[in-house]
Structures are given as structure tokens and as C-alpha cells.
Amino acid sequence: MNALEGRQISFSYPRHGGQALLTNVNVYVRRGECVILRGPSGVGKSTLCHILAGIIPRSISGQVSGEVFFFGENLRFLSLARVAETVGVLFQNPDSQLFFPTVEDELAFGPENLCLPRPEMDKRINEALAMVHMEEYRLVETETLSLGERQRIALAAVLSLQPRILILDEAFSQLDSQSVSVVRDTIRAQKELGRAIFMVENSEEHVDLADRIYELQDGQVREVIS
Template sequence: MWGIVDKIPIEIKSFWWKYATSEEWVLSDINFSVREGEFVVITGPTGAGKTTLCLTMAGLIPYHYNGTLKGRVYVFGKDTTTLGSSDMASLVGIVFQDPESQFLTMSVEDEIAFGLENLALPLEDMRERVYEAARLVKVEDLLERAPYELSGGQKQRVAIAAALAMKPKVLVLDEPTGQLDPIGKEEVVNVLQSLKKQGITIIVVEHILEELAPFTDRLVVMNGGRILYDGDFRGFFKDAEEVFKSGVPSPQVVELTLLLRRELKKELEIPITLEEAEQMLNKLIPVKKFVQ
């Protein structure tokens, strides 16, 4: 549906950025790339520069923000400073933490279609895109509803659908579950997992690592405007001291394993899912079967 482009979707080279209102660099010497079809999670403490990195990848920096930059950002081989807003929107879609801040219309259908109106598409093509995006995030039965009447999870799924309707090659989400209750978080996580299966390149800033770990290809950890780690989940959580320094909250299964390592003085492999943790515990504490 989104097609295959024989170039690296996102490539950032020695990128520095500071806002006009700041004396400090918000991003410092960022070198980062994303491959086609990857699902990348970016995490880190508040103020690490994660949102600014999202804005940079979506091309909103530097066009919509005043500041100073060094380095280059390439989207499918094109320097973002040479691309217009409509070109960027067709390449990278972005979804923010607060879905209501993105709503501009009075119905879900109109909200999903809003960005398409600037593309001068035939009406039938617009309708097809709206329904396809709604179906992908499972809001096709909400098209006649007002966005403001929906639950938090439904609102965020509508915001994702609005981005998908533009058929971007890359989807960037900045803490999409940050304001949601557990049910809403589960809805959004399920949508993200489904979109990964569609082969869409996804970059998501999040703190709910435990839920995303099973289908995440790479974990990127930021702090102080720099990338501290870029690799798989297990690799990062192997070093308890480095995890503590990063300010990143560990998933509960990781905390349990690190505790068992200290208490048992055994080198245990870090689990990243509940199923893996259960298997580890069963090996440590074999279940005895009693026969009457």
C-alpha cells in the first residue's frame, strides 16, 4: 500500500539544534538512521530531546520553529531543508501526545479527510483513503461521530488514521499513550502492532516499554539531547548501572531479573516479555508434580 522506496527512510547526520529561546543545544551530535519497515522505540527521561527529534524527523524543524542547526536530516535521500510541507507530509506523518490538539473538524470522517483536501484528489479517491485508514486503526464504525465525544484511545486512533490517510512512508508518534488510561493504551498498542505487520516504518517515543518490547526492532535511549544507546532491548537492560544512569524506568520483568541476579549471584538472561520471564522462573524454581 505504501510502496517500497530504495533509499533509507530516515538518516540524520551530525545534527545539532537549539531553539531561539534557548542557550543550550537541545539535540547534540545526533547520528541516527531507520531502515524500511523497522519499528523503533525512542525513550528517555523528560527533557531528553525526544519530542525535538520527532519534530526534526517530520521536517517541522527548522521550518516551523526558530533556532540554530548544524548537520543534515535526509528523508529517503532528500535533504529536509529542500522539501516543502506537502512533500514532507507524503513522506513522514506525525502524531502527537494530545490528539485533541490536532482536531479541526466536527466529525471523524472529516478529521481523517482534512489533510487530503490539500492534495486535490478526486472525491472518490479521498473517500477510499479515509475508509482504508479508518479500517487500519479500527474506527470505521465511528466515522459519523464527533471526535470530542470519543474515548481517549479512540481519539488517538483517529489521529493516527488522519496521518495514515496521507499514505506516508514513515509514521512518527510522540508518546501516543501518554494521556491514556490502561484500556486506551492497550487499544493504541494493538494498532501499532497491526501497523508493523503492514510493513509501515514506525518510530514511536514511549515509556511503556514492556508492552512494546515484543514487536520492537530497536530501542533508542536518549538523555541530555544525546543518544546513549541504539540497539535491541536485551542489550540495553543487561547493564543495571547504565540503566539507572539513563533515567529510563525498567519493565517489571527486567527489574525482577536484575533483583534475582543480585540475590542468586547468577548470570540470568534478561527477559523482555511476561512469557520469557515465566520460562526463566520455571527453570529457577521447577514446578513439582505431586501424584496422589
């Protein structure tokens, strides 16, 4: 059974005159596998990520067809709580992902929403911070962090939910070299833990992380490297 699967996904934004951005796209990611999606700017890579995470059509409107499955369960029939604990999404811009004064608050937000007890939250916060090598930043104010550190904290905030699927939308694009190395290590560690990882990445630098590579062009996805 695939961890994440998108079947026959088509999408068009109403404001673009109904012109299709994605047409009958099929993608899948197995447990413990890292899949990279690449393609030119504006072809719909982020849109595909949003559809696979359920953000489209729940939060962003658009004409979407096809089905998304998490471990064989249709996303359409899953509650928001189930979606949040199954799939974690890391976006490109760290500034729009942090909204609490301190790192600890930021990491606690997701587990609090899922009504986890305090000892469990504490354990998850510790683990997530250790994963991104930022244990000593627990009580630091997020505004004082560099862009790379903020992105690592945003990743830790996603990891504190312990999702079984990770979707990373150009997560490396604003990182310094030290943060790139930490995020790469985190991705490898998550793979070893059996998480399914779907990431949008155009840089050749990170191809080694991938088990398979998809290319998106003219609304179609094709597997270029297996």
C-alpha cells in the first residue's frame, strides 16, 4: 500500500479562464521513500503539493478532480485532525509559518490542537528540536532567529505532530549551508523512520536524497529517474 497517492488529479484556477494547470496527474510515495518533484516555475508544483496535503480545495478554492489517498484512505473522508496528524507540510517561506513569540510555543501549537497531554507534548518538542539540532533554542524568541534557523524551527513544528507523510515545498530555497545540511540529515532520518517524503526541489544538489524523481511540465507528471 502506498503512503501517499494522487490519482487522476486535474486542477484549474477559475481566474485563469478554466485553463488546466494539472491534467490527470498520478503520483505516489511509498513508506520510507523520498520522491522529488521538479519542473519550471509556475507549472503547478506547489499547487500539486497543496492538493496532496488537502489544502486545495479545503482552504484554497479551485476546480479540482481526482482522488488523494493516505495509506489507502481517501482524503475526502478524513477529518482535519486525522489529516493534520498524518501529513505535515513545510512551506517555502519561514516567515509565514511562525506566529508565536518563542520556539517552544511554536512547537507546542500543533500538539495542543490535537489535544495531546502535556508530558507527550514535552517529549515531542524535545525530539523535534533534537532532530533539527536546535535544543538550546527552546526558549528563544522566533523573531531573533536567522532565516535558516526559522525554517528549521518551522520543520521542527511540523515534526512535533509526528506525521507519517512529509510534504516539503522548496524547503531548501532560503537556507544557509549549515541549515541545508541539518534539513538534509533530518530528511534522511525521517526516511529511516519509515516516513514518506514528497518534496518539490529543483536544485541538482539534493537529487541524492531521492529514491524517485518526477518531472512536471505542461500539466503532466512523468517519472524521470527510478
